[in-house]
Amino acid sequence: MLRFLEALVYLIAIAVADARKLAEKIKKKGGATLAPVKTNLVDEVWGDKRPPRPREKIKTHPLKFSGKKIEEKLGDLRKELDKKKSAGLIVSMLDETAWLYNLRGNELRNTGNATLYVDETKLAGDVRSHLGDKIRIRPYESILDDVKVLSQQNATQSNGESKSTQPERKYMISTKASWALSLELGGEDKVDEVRSPVGDKKAVKNKTELEGMRACHVRDGASLTEFFAWLEEQLIEKGATLNEVQAADKLEEIRSKKENFVGLSFDTISSTGANAAVIHYKPEPDSCSVVDPKAVYLCDSGAQYFDGTTDTTRTLHFGTPTEMEKTAYTLVLKGVISLDTSVFPKGTSGFALDTLARQHLWAEGLDYRHGTGHGVGSYLNVHEGPIGIGTRVQYSEVPLAAGNVISDEPGYYEDGNFGIRIENIIMCKEVETKHRFGDKPYFGFEHVTMTPYCRKLIDVGLLTQEEKQWVDGYHQEILAKTRSYFEGDQRTMKWLERETAPL
Numbered sequence: 001m002l003r004f005l006e007a008l009v010y011l012i013a014i015a016v017a018d019a020r021k022l023a024e025k026i027k028k029k030g031g032a033t034l035a036p037v038k039t040n041l042v043d044e045v046w047g048d049k050r051p052p053r054p055r056e057k058i059k060t061h062p063l064k065f066s067g068k069k070i071e072e073k074l075g076d077l078r079k080e081l082d083k084k085k086s087a088g089l090i091v092s093m094l095d096e097t098a099w100l101y102n103l104r105g106n107e108l109r110n111t112g113n114a115t116l117y118v119d120e121t122k123l124a125g126d127v128r129s130h131l132g133d134k135i136r137i138r139p140y141e142s143i144l145d146d147v148k149v150l151s152q153q154n155a156t157q158s159n160g161e162s163k164s165t166q167p168e169r170k171y172m173i174s175t176k177a178s179w180a181l182s183l184e185l186g187g188e189d190k191v192d193e194v195r196s197p198v199g200d201k202k203a204v205k206n207k208t209e210l211e212g213m214r215a216c217h218v219r220d221g222a223s224l225t226e227f228f229a230w231l232e233e234q235l236i237e238k239g240a241t242l243n244e245v246q247a248a249d250k251l252e253e254i255r256s257k258k259e260n261f262v263g264l265s266f267d268t269i270s271s272t273g274a275n276a277a278v279i280h281y282k283p284e285p286d287s288c289s290v291v292d293p294k295a296v297y298l299c300d301s302g303a304q305y306f307d308g309t310t311d312t313t314r315t316l317h318f319g320t321p322t323e324m325e326k327t328a329y330t331l332v333l334k335g336v337i338s339l340d341t342s343v344f345p346k347g348t349s350g351f352a353l354d355t356l357a358r359q360h361l362w363a364e365g366l367d368y369r370h371g372t373g374h375g376v377g378s379y380l381n382v383h384e385g386p387i388g389i390g391t392r393v394q395y396s397e398v399p400l401a402a403g404n405v406i407s408d409e410p411g412y413y414e415d416g417n418f419g420i421r422i423e424n425i426i427m428c429k430e431v432e433t434k435h436r437f438g439d440k441p442y443f444g445f446e447h448v449t450m451t452p453y454c455r456k457l458i459d460v461g462l463l464t465q466e467e468k469q470w471v472d473g474y475h476q477e478i479l480a481k482t483r484s485y486f487e488g489d490q491r492t493m494k495w496l497e498r499e500t501a502p503l
Contacts, residue, residue: 014178014179015175016178017175017193019034019179056122058105058122060124061104061379063102064208065208065212066209067208071134073099077089077100080197086170088150089197090181092173092176093177093196093198093199099198099201099378099380101131115136116136117143117146118137143181147184151186154171155186175196176196195397202380203386204401210405212306212379213308213309215307216260217425217449217450219260219305220450221451221482222258222450222482223254223258224301225478225482226486227250227254228451230254230492232495236318243289244271244272245270245283245284248283252268258305260305262304262306267282268301269300270301272290272291272298274416274418275288275289276296277413277414279411293318293319295317295319296420297315298313298314299315302382309379312425313411313421314423316457317457320456321457324414325418325420326459329420329459332410332412332421334360335358335361336410337467337471339353339372339445340424340426342356343433344400344443346399346440349398350372350373351389351390351393351395353372353389354372357372358410371390371395373409374406374407375388375405386398387400389408402441408423408445410422423449424449427445427448429443429444431443447474452500453471454499455498455499455501463503475501479500483496
């Protein structure tokens with residue numbers, strides 16, 4: 001029954017690009033055509049037992065955090081549509097909608113030039129005035145009927161242009177948009193499937209968003225440092241017994257006290273020993289492990305703040321690590337540094353940069369089975385497209401640009417034994433170079449994550465002099481930017497000074 005339901009969901013909610021590929025496969029196998037299901041079969045299965053939709057209020061995202069007014073974003077988008085001679089754009093991704101209209105909430109959709117499709121009861125009191133009188137509000141359920149009307153109007157206007165030689169303007173839809181939207185607009189002959197221009201714009205952060213990223217990562221780094229110092233004290237000095245969920249809950253408690261905190265950006269991966277080797281491990285209260293002070297502890301966590309989104313991974317050891325654990329950790333750290341310090345010409349993709357982070361592991365016949373980096377939103381998705389660093393083909397399609405915010409997170413995992421991952425958030429920026437081959441700008445990165453690496457796990461003998469200087473400089477930066485949070489907190493300050501002492 002479960003697989004049947006999953007299949008129905010897939011067919012009903014199938015993306016337009018996936019529908020096209022599926023139709024091609026059916027035709028190749030001698031089949032006819034892929035037929036759309038007009039009735040939502042999942043609703044039929046639910047009957048009157050369907051859970052209620054979320055009712056949380058949608059809130060405005062102020063200019064002091066967004067850095068750009070709605071009118072400017074819509075203006076930029078309209079210029080893009082005119083450039084491509086498009087009839088309009090259907091925006092169906094939640095994060096793109098939120099970014100375009102400077103709104104934040106748990107459930108939101110939109111379409112068209114300046115029409116927002118949403119359950120109006122979810123709009124907080126100031127949202128209507130925030131949107132202004134140039135943005136229409138329409139019921140969420142009317143989206144399919146409305147785009148069908150848009151398609152008919154577009155066809156009528158095109159036919160009435162005195163037999164113009166200009167081709168009919170099509171509506172643009174994202175390759176991630178639903179097949180249903182494409183069909184109501186007239187099908188693939190009437191739409192242009194594109195990588196969403198809204199997604200591309202959103203991925204390039206403005207000055208306000210970049211400054212917000214710097215600020216929230218200082219606060220977040222201070223929270224992590226306080227947590228790690230507390231955890232070490234509990235496990236080593238007090239001999240306390242703590243499980244992985246209790247540790248994660250304590251970290252959330254510490255973070256929640258920081259300015260502009262909204263909530264977690266994803267469920268904390270709090271993992272000890274062999275659990276750290278499970279890349280997407282999620283501890284559950286009834287089945288999680290007790291944190292072992294004699295084993296590796298991996299913590300991958302992040303938070304949402306009004307001024308930015310964080311995602312940090314640190315791997316620690318509170319006892320005596322094995323030589324293999326130290327070697328693996330240091331090779332991963334070398335990869336972090338190699339990517340952080342890289343310089344590359346405009347037009348370079350994350351696909352091309354991936355080897356920089358893996359090279360030290362590869363030299364020892366080691367590797368990891370996940371991407372090296374993902375885009376990060378500004379008080380939005382912690383995993384944000386279209387950019388990324390890794391071996392996936394899509395990472396070769398979009399070059400990195402100044403203003404992109406991305407993770408730097410190589411790792412190494414031994415099943416049933418231990419896992420290592422180190423993750424910093426880095427921001428792409430233009431850098432000065434001695435030469436300028438091809439008259440292109442050259443880019444590099446600025447790191448914003450502000451919590452130290454584990455000294456016990458670093459094999460200094462594996463680091464070059466330049467790498468040791470980089471680690472020492474990074475640690476001094478962390479000390480300078482976060483120490484003010486620990487005035488009167490001798491435990492955390494002592495821990496921080498120890499972990500950031502020169503190599």
